[in-house]
Amino acid sequence: MKQILFLIFVLFSVNIISAQELKKLDNVSSDSDYSAKATQAFNLDSLITECLADISADSIEHYMRELEGFGTRFCLAPNHKEVAEYLMEKFVSFGYSDVKLDSFLYVSTYFVADTTWQYNVVATLSGTINSETEYIAGAHYDDHVFGLQINDTTAIVPGADDNASGVSATLEIARIFALNNVQPFATIKFICFAAEEFGLVDDFATTGANHYSTNARNSNDNIGFMISMDMIANNINSDTMVTFHYYDDSYLINLSVSVCDQFTSLTPSSQLMNLNSPGGDSDFFRMNGFDALWVMEYHVSPYYHTVADTVGNYNMQYCSEVAKITGGALLKASFLPRPVQHLDVLTVNNCVDAFVKWNNTKDDSISGYNIRIGTVSGVYDTIVFVADTFYAIDYLVPNIKYYIVVSALNSSGFESCLIEDTIRTSFCGF
Ligand SMILES: [Zn+2]
Structure with missing residues (x-):
């Protein structure tokens, strides 16, 4: 074996x-x-320790409040492109020169037949030696509230835990990599995905992660792995655990558990769940043949998909520790063969x-x-x-x-x- x-x-x-x-x-x-x-050209563990020490709970809270401040991040609300442009500007402000909107035509038949343009936001940190291999960290930036009707595009949809938490962690990892002038051997991509929520209920919906990973498969992209952070700030039980949803005994799950143990205060759940949520971002990458993992809070927020999914209900320190898992895994993978x-x-x-x-x-x-x-x-x-x-x-x-x-x-x-x-x-x- x-x-x-x-x-x-x-x-x-x-x-x-x-x-x-x-x-x-x-x-x-x-x-x-x-x-x-x-x-070794340098001590990789020291680099990881120094970088991850710059992850700031205050930064994460700041991004989360800005995202909640949009009022709604429902993907059919009129402001959905503004949210994408805000994210794009964040990556640019950190110093990223390769930041793109990855647009796709979204068609849903679940609520009503509706068609809109949606926008993934992709920031790339090119590899210096092995640039064709990509390691991806991402999170969906849209949200939905239970019972929200398709034509109710002005309702409040705060989406702090689901999933401003994952997006803010993605931004923060990108910020500290730029701050530390990280020059990885393999390419690192940060992706904020659009229109995830409908993928959970509409098998035919073209979600942002489905669009991106299907294109990547068709283009033979060499994606080493993809980590999705989705709902990572709830800690009302003072948890020291984090849940990994994954498939199989893969490189990614073993690497992530190792990084979690070495560089964070969290412990992988004793019941690592061998699955990715059907229709979630990581699951589309998995279905397209890529190693994928969903990192998630140990106790699921009682407020998600409600108007009470607001920043004040969550724990930024816990969110920071989860971000370290993803940041550390990206660094290890991008420098190690x-x-x-x-x-x-x-x-x-x-x-x-x-x-x-x-x-x-x-x-x-x-x-x-x-x-x-x-x-x-x-x-x-x-x-x-x-x-x-x-x-x-x-x-x-x-x-x-x-x-x-x-x-x-x-x-x-x-x-x-x-x-x-x-x-x-x-x-x-x-
Ligand atoms: Zn979510």
Whole structure:
């Protein structure tokens, strides 16, 4: 069974085995001196700690009050483009030069047949090495109140928790990345999505996240993952927990749990929910084939989708901690190489030989791979560096379980998380 290991980010701390101990295929290049040559350009954990310390609860509250101040953010209200332009101006004021309105024609048949232009707001921080890989953080900026009629476009729709909280966290992460002059290896995108609410009730509605992720799939965009923050400021129970809605044992959920533990005061819920809300922003990315996660408050606000969904009911400190999870995950992912995919360990001779192979990831920064081998998970006796995506081992002992781990390295000395697989050699009567 494959596992993603995030506990070990210590570089090159195990012994390099000798050529006599490991025989490699002739066409596998190797460099046992790699450890001596590879040094990290900077300490990534320190960068993350310093950046996240700038996340301000006061800033988040300020954005939330401005968003609530629109009176309504119902997507069919006449002011909906003004809200998008406000968000665009925020990113520009932080120093982002690549900020776009991503417009789409919204058609709903649920309430009435209605057609309007809607606008996602997309701010891009281009990667310096691996720019084609994108990591996305986003939140929907529209809201809806229970019982609101389609023609009632002037009703009060404050939407503080749902979802000025997620939008404000997105803005704040963007602000502190600019403030700290973050120059990520991979590209980071901040997206404020339009017209999410109808996606929950109208299977045919073209929501902002559906529009964006469908286009991304059709364009073969290399989206590493997408994190949606939706309802992240309710903390009337003084929670120290946060809920992750996700699919499968993915890179993203493992990374996010690791960042949450390392860089925030929150604890992932003991009941991590293995789903994304159908029709929610993260679910459209998931349906279009991308790794997606919805981060959410542990106790759901009792006020959401009502006129009492106002800033005074929420906890900005809690919201700040949730923002740190997303900010930290973006930073880790954008500097670390992508982990290898489809690791497979095959026995060639059941007693002593194994053939290890894995898939290359779409990451231009990768310079090679470390292979660790041991008989106890997490304790590896040997490590070898190869440039190719396969490796042969012919010294294994019969009837032993081996743990074989592969990680990717980039030219700046950073190592991806470790992907582990196991194999048991057969007993051959020796
Ligand atoms: Zn929402």
